[in-house]
Amino acid sequence: MRQYSLRMLVVVSLLCFPSIWLPAQKDPGVRGGLPVAxxxxPHPQPLPGLQVNDAKLFLEGLQRAGELESTCDSCATSATGAAFPVTGQGEIDPIFPQFHTNSNGLGARFNAEQCLLCHMQPALGGSAGFIVPNPGEPTPMQPENPMFRLVPKRFGRLNVTPAFEEQFGPVREVRFKFNPDGSRDGGVHQIYTIRGDITDPTIPNCAITQPDFAAEAAKNNLAFRIPLQMFGLGLIDSIQDRExxxxxxxxxxxxxxxxxxxxxxxxxxxxxxSRFGWKAxxxxVQMFVAEAYNVxxxxxNDLFPQAMEEDPxxxxxxxPHPNDSVRIDTDDLRGQGFDNPLHVMADWVVFAFFSRFIDVPHPVDNPSPSAQHGRTLFNDVGCSLCHTPAMxxxxxxxxxxxxxxTANLFSDLLVHHMGAGLADNIIQGNAGPDEFRTTPLWGIGTRIFFLHxxxxxxxxxxxQAHASPAxxxxxxxxxxxxxxxxxxxVIERFQRLSVPDKQAILDFLRSL
Ligand code: HEC
Ligand code: HEC
Known part of the structure; x- marks a missing residue:
């Protein structure tokens, strides 16, 4: 009798307080771990089966996306095809490639000077991750958010790191919700300026300052976005509307x-x-990369001909402006290698070859039984009603x-109301202040940070953040x-799953 009631007690406790007895479900963490100093x-792969010339354009695009942008051609911090100078080896930095191809024209205001600074987790072309703040030096520091001290201070620039760029936090770019007069803004406000740049002797009177981010934060006027990955974008670009x-x-x-x-x-x-970006x-891809170059x-560039900061x-x-355009120089006097058919095209054109011809993310070859079970549950609870497995x-x-x-993207490429918890109060086209594109989940297993x-x-x-009352x-x-x-x-159904079933969904996501 005594034994029986003890057993009852255990059963009742398990029913009422399962977390006391069972280990809770846990995100297994970034597959492959975090970057190590x-x-x-890793370099990205091109899509298998690319035509020969397209494969060459992919490589040219990778180099252009790796260009460490200087403020002008004569201020370039590296020569064509040469290494970032601190390595001093006359070759590409093997740790974090930084090339100089084609022309230079970093704007007076910018977020970062290189596409790949924000797109390199888990490989070049990915989402953002951490990199060493002292690249090329003999004793590398622990990798961190490159927006924390590398970008703001490089080449003597006089920037202050805003509070929202944390040392081990995500790379964030910022939009303002409203203008000072109360009308809607919604656009990106670049974080850093070139003021103080020691490489450009032609800007001694540059006096622009960074926006007052602390004041805007106090007014609850900031909305953040983190970088999306480029893997598989060519496939998303090639899906018809009717699909x-x-x-x-x-x-x-x-x-x-x-x-x-x-x-x-x-x-x-x-x-x-339209389908790219957090709000679709x-x-x-072509439009996105040209806009990214300016923003x-x-x-x-040819597609976005006006500078975001025009202060002479x-x-x-x-x-010259537009700075990045198709070049037809008849010689290579300025060492830019334009006497080469691959270099005639503007960066904004070539970035798109990189982003369209980069391979898709690869899930694990042998998913665990739990991950396989999670895939079924992902459909059963209804995640797949937004996160469409394939198109x-x-x-x-x-x-x-x-x-x-077949693009195994796990997205319907549509926007949904996600409620107050996720709302950023930014309107973009038909996407309202709490609407977001169902984020494609391919590659999520190797991502560090989540949500817009x-x-x-x-x-x-x-x-759990998907749920919000009116x-x-x-x-x-x-x-x-x-x-x-x-x-x-759907989230209510997810919450009602047993601990092993919730764990199975997490394991499934980390297998992607
Ligand atoms: C300062 C960081 C930063 C830099 C530098 C940067 N990006 Fe991005 N990238 C982002 C952010 C943030 C987003 C998401 C923007 C949004 O949706 O509002 C993004 C999104 C993208 C996307 C869309 C992905 C998708 O799934 O829809 C592409 C393509 C892209 N970037 C290409 C580039 C290229 C090419 C460059 C260089 C010209 C570049 N990025 C430079 C931060 C950056
Ligand atoms: C109503 C549509 C909808 C349903 C149902 C839905 N999602 Fe989402 N999901 C979204 C949207 C929209 C976002 C982007 C939200 C944001 O960033 O603010 C998102 C983002 C995510 C992210 C983060 C992606 C990233 O790259 O940061 C994960 C993980 C995710 N969903 C998993 C799930 C799982 C698991 C389920 C089922 C339990 C589910 N979702 C159900 C629409 C949905």
Missing amino acids: GQPV ILAHHAATAQLRAELGITGHPNRSPNDGTI QNKS EQGVD ACNGTDK QTFANNAEPALADK DGRTQDLLKAI SPPDPRTKTPAYPASEANA
């Missing part, structure tokens, strides 16, 4: 039962579906490596009323 950043809409239509009934709607963001003039705000590095005192005397690319794509391919603002490193928290407007912060998150019913 002194270890090279996206057909997948959406196929789940109409199941979605209706769970309160999930979702709709496309669209390009305002031709009306086709951008139409194509992240301040390099104006900070734009120097040796920098097919257009059969007649001009590049065979992109034609009729990088608020967590824990997959479990990222999942909330009223707040006139003080000009916050609109938000509907409940479309994901609420």
Whole structure:
């Protein structure tokens, strides 16, 4: 009798307080671990089966994305094809490649001077990660957020690191929600300036200063975004609108039962579906990279011909505008290697070859039984109603490596109301203040930070953050009323799963 009641007690306790008895589910962490000082950043692979010339363009694009941008050609800190000078080896830095190809034109305001600084986890072309702040020096420091001290201080620049760039936090870029007059802003405000740059003698009177981020933060006016990866973007670029809409239509009934709607963001003039960026705000890879060049590095180009900061005192005397355009120089006098067909094209054109021809993320070869079980549960609880497991690319794509391919992207490429908890109060096209594109989950196993603002490193928290009740407007912060998150019913089902089942979903995600 006594034994029996003891057993009952155990059973009752397990039912009521399972966490006391069982280890809780836990995100297994970044697959492959965090970057280690002194270890090279792996190079990305091109898509298998690329045409020969496209494979060459991919490599040219990788080099251009690795260019450490200087403020003008005559101020370049490295010569064509040469190493970042601190290595002194006359070859590419093996730890973190920094090339100089084509022209230079870092803008007066910028976020970073190199695409790959924000796109190198777990390999060049990925999302952001940590890198050593003293590249090339004999005793490398522990890898950290490159926006913390490498970018702001490089070449004597007089920047102050804002509080939101933490040493071991995510690379963040910042948008302002409102203008001082109360109208909506929504655009990116570049964090750093070139003031004080010792490599450019033509800007002694440059006096621009950084925005007052502390004051904007106090007004709750900042909205953050972390970098997305480039892996597999060529496939996403090659999916027809009708494929996206057909997948959406196929789940109409199941979605209706769970309160999930979702709709496309669209390009305002031709009306086709835009799909890149956290709010699916951008139409194509080509458009994204040209815009990134101007927004992240301040390099104006044929597609974005006006500089984001036009102050003449900070734009120097040796920098044509638009800075990055197709070059037809007849000689190589300035050592830029333009007498080479691959170098004629502008960077903004060539970046797109890199981003379109880079390989897809690869899941683990042999997923554990738990990860396999998690894949089934991911469908059963309804995650896959937004995170569509696969779509097919257009059969007649001009590049065979992109034609009729299955993209295992885990996204419907549509935007959804996610409620007050995730809302950033930024509107982009048809994506409202609490709407986000279902983030593609391929490659998530090797990512460090999650959600649009990088608020967590824990997959479990990222999942739980999908849930939000409806909330009223707040006139003080000009916050609109938000509907409940479309994901609420699915997250409730997830929360009701047993600990091993929740663990299975986490294991599945880390296998991607
Ligand atoms: C300071 C960091 C930073 C730098 C430098 C940077 N990016 Fe990004 N990148 C981001 C962020 C943040 C996003 C997400 C932006 C958004 O959706 O609002 C992004 C998104 C992208 C995307 C879209 C990915 C997707 O899945 O939709 C592409 C493509 C891209 N970047 C290419 C580039 C290229 C090419 C360069 C160099 C010209 C570059 N980036 C430089 C931070 C950076
Ligand atoms: C209603 C649509 C919807 C449902 C249902 C949904 N998600 Fe999401 N998911 C999103 C959106 C939208 C985002 C981006 C939110 C943001 O960044 O603010 C996202 C982001 C994520 C992220 C972070 C991705 C990144 O790169 O940072 C993970 C992980 C994730 N979802 C997993 C899940 C899992 C697991 C489930 C099921 C339990 C699920 N989601 C259900 C729409 C959905």
